[in-house]
Amino acid sequence: MMDEYVERTARVLELEPRFSAIADAPRLPRRRERQLPVPELEIDMLDFLSLYGCDLQVVVGEKNSIMGRVMQPLNRLRYELRFIEAARECLPDIEREELADSVREAVDGKLESLPVVVWNATWGVEEIESLLTLAKGPLPVDAIGATAAALGKDLERLNGAIRKLNRKELALDLEFVGRVHQHWDVEYRAGQVLNSAVLLITRLQDATGLIRQRLEGRPLCFEGKANNQARIVQSMFFSVYVERVQPYLADVSRVRAELIEPLAELASLQQAAMPASFRSYFEQGLAQEGGGVWHRLDQATDNHTRAWQQLLEQCGMRPGA
Template sequence: AEELSEAIGSKLDSLPIALWNATWGVEEVETLFTLAKGYYPVAVAGDGNPVSDLARDITRLNGVVAELESGNLDVSLDFVGEVHQRWQAEYRAGQLINSARLLTARLQDGTALLRQRIEGRPLCLNSQPNNQSDIVQNMFFSVYIGKVQPYLSAVSQGRVALIEPFERLAD
């Protein structure tokens, strides 16, 4: 009984290492987080959520990890192989990271340009709109509101659905 108790204690002590090796320590997670596969895809109407299966998997995996850490060792791990296969076939986490970096850099560039313009000669003299201000306003609505903001929203939603659950797994 004493030897069995020691063996159980040893296995429980090594549980965090086993969890790490089954999640962050697998080759498949490298593929999922690779930065070499470009940017998060621009959503096309009707495409749905490009991270939905991955988000469902990581949420389920986090639930199993919580169960194991609470002492419930009866949970099934049969699904983990399928999760690893999806991780091997996807690049979404790395694409989200790339896109977040790109958006941050370009929005900071835009902010700098706007500040430079505001601190210089105003676009609307005497607070009166003119041809130049109309062009800037139209560009703002067509480019920022029409393209940048929806993409920013998609990247943000992807981060909440995928990156945040991976942060919980890392914790």
């Protein structure tokens, strides 16, 4: 559709079409580059045994089991929260001050490393790779909107939980996060809309270049009087740009608002833990400001609109006039 749009813009303006190479969309860093090491706390075994009758002993025992040593990131987050809760409940019953100090230090350490564990349970999971894959091409024309909206609601709930964790409100039910990950694993709408953004930037710039080339050359109309060619240009503007390209731009804008902006918030809420390897991806593919994809798409759309206005204004046909 976008290639045809550039071709038809060139044809009605009596110019040769020019197609720029479409760059790759920002690519999510590999999992080993996204995941962060979690500091491990060692509890002396004799001290551990002395906690008999305290739930903390059960929690730590689960972590030291064979299954506990290979915890998935989300389960690790649940474990860390359970540890903190159990340790705090256990502290009033610990009679040995030295052991109580060790447990307090353990709680402080867990709280300090919690942002890292939260990061791994969101941006470090395998499932988000499916959501952001670039392998499924651009967003289809007439894409159904329910999927992006549902994913966005998932993210809003997840972001709400992270805001609470950032405020050290740890009494959370995180069962829903597993379902969020499952949804990520079977959808790829975010990667598609990133591909679409890069495609639109490139082809809109190509078409804008053609319009400006005509503006700088022979006028489409003289003295503001429409002619036959101007009417052909106007007809193509409405039949292709207004009726086909603009609805696609609107679809991309909707998915951006429903899905990309909550994803950007998911990263922004975790700036303190964000690894350097991820920051460039965040700035180029998710952030709404700066020099990233979405800012460049806004610029390309605005420039294209102004170019059409200037061209059609030569003939007294400016849209909206």
